[in-house]
Amino acid sequence: MDRRELIRSTAALATMGTLAGRIAAAAEGEPLPTPTPADQQTTVLITGASRGIGLEFAQRYAARDWRVLATCRDPGRAEALQALAKKHANLVVEPLDVLDHAGIDALAARYATQPIDILLNNAGIGGGMENQLFGRLNYATFNEVMAVNAIGPMKVCEAFVKHVEASRLRKMMTVSSSQGSIGSVDAARLYWYRSSKSALNMLMVNLAFQLKSRGIIVGLVTPGATDTDFMKGLPKKMLRPVADAVTDMVREIDRFDLSMTGQFLDTKGQILPW
Numbered sequence: 655m656d657r658r659e660l661i662r663s664t665a666a667l668a669t670m671g672t673l674a675g676r677i678a679a680a681a682e683g684e685p686l687p688t689p690t691p692a693d694q695q696t697t698v699l700i701t702g703a704s705r706g707i708g709l710e711f712a713q714r715y716a717a718r719d720w721r722v723l724a725t726c727r728d729p730g731r732a733e734a735l736q737a738l739a740k741k742h743a744n745l746v747v748e749p750l751d752v753l754d755h756a757g758i759d760a761l762a763a764r765y766a767t768q769p770i771d772i773l774l775n776n777a778g779i780g781g782g783m784e785n786q787l788f789g790r791l792n793y794a795t796f797n798e799v800m801a802v803n804a805i806g807p808m809k810v811c812e813a814f815v816k817h818v819e820a821s822r823l824r825k826m827m828t829v830s831s832s833q834g835s836i837g838s839v840d841a842a843r844l845y846w847y848r849s850s851k852s853a854l855n856m857l858m859v860n861l862a863f864q865l866k867s868r869g870i871i872v873g874l875v876t877p878g879a880t881d882t883d884f885m886k887g888l889p890k891k892m893l894r895p896v897a898d899a900v901t902d903m904v905r906e907i908d909r910f911d912l913s914m915t916g917q918f919l920d921t922k923g924q925i926l927p928w
């Protein structure tokens with residue numbers, strides 16, 4: 655990316671942070687400013703922030719006064735997230751579809767100068783129960799669920815690794831599911847969804863080994879059965895409020911350090927079997 659492009663791309667950040675503002679304001683020919691500790695307002699990037707758990711994460715981190723890059727597939731239709739952005743000047747909404755690898759790279763390039771303390775892979779799909787019944791398996795759904803739930807988060811981590819490495823907290827956190835725990839399976843259901851979360855777990859454990867020497871912490875958290883659109887149709891009494899699920903995960907994400915990298919934690923912070 656050349657200097658003009660960098661200045662243009664960071665101009666949108668000018669209202670959000672002093673470093674970005676200084677870069678945007680730098681005159682042609684001047685050296686670009688380097689980040690100082692004061693520039694490093696803690697920053698989180700969240701995928702799938704339009705609703706459910708991702709929206710609640712965005713709200714929590716915005717309330718902490720962190721810089722929140724709340725991404726979603728279609729900002730024009732993400733009304734609740736847009737309303738949150740109106741309340742919090744420290745939250746920006748960015749378009750990001752985790753199936754669009756070129757789009758992920760483009761967003762990473764636009765934020766090339768932005769350290770990201772927590773990269774939070776939250777976006778995910780269930781695939782629909784009816785597509786995952788043995789005898790009537792919809793094989794196309796398998797590809798879709800894997801692409802969103804496993805390949806998408808991996809691509810996001812790969813694209814943003816330098817941003818995370820440049821940050822203070824250096825965390826790559828992913829919302830997995832106890833349904834991905836092979837050791838916990840006691841009945842047949844959700845073939846595709848479960849497989850995608852098991853694959854996601856393996857990808858993130860690999861990544862934990864890959865990045866440990868660079869000081870990057872990779873972690874997997876789980877919300878438990880939570881009352882979002884994801885669980886529509888299930889009796890409410892089986893589900894926990896989204897606020898409780900996010901409280902648990904935020905606590906565990908805060909707690910993750912390099913000695914824990916690669917762990918897969920349940921809602922109480924206990925290690926789940928693979």
Ligand SMILES: NC(=O)c1ccc[n+]([C@@H]2O[C@H](COP(=O)([O-])OP(=O)(O)OC[C@H]3O[C@@H](n4cnc5c(N)ncnc54)[C@H](OP(=O)(O)O)[C@@H]3O)[C@@H](O)[C@H]2O)c1
Pocket residue numbers: 701702703704705706707708726727728750751752753776777778779802829830831832876877878879880881882883884885
């Ligand atoms: N709810 C539970 O009980 C539960 C339990 C275990 C694990 N989880 C995990 O928690 C995460 C969040 O789930 P949720 O309950 O909040 O589900 P949700 O209410 O259905 O929200 C899913 C989010 O993912 C986004 N998304 C879907 N496909 C995407 C794509 N290709 N690119 C970017 N974003 C995409 C959706 O965006 P749109 O608005 O554009 O569709 C939405 O923001 C998922 O990873 C899920 O597997 C949930």
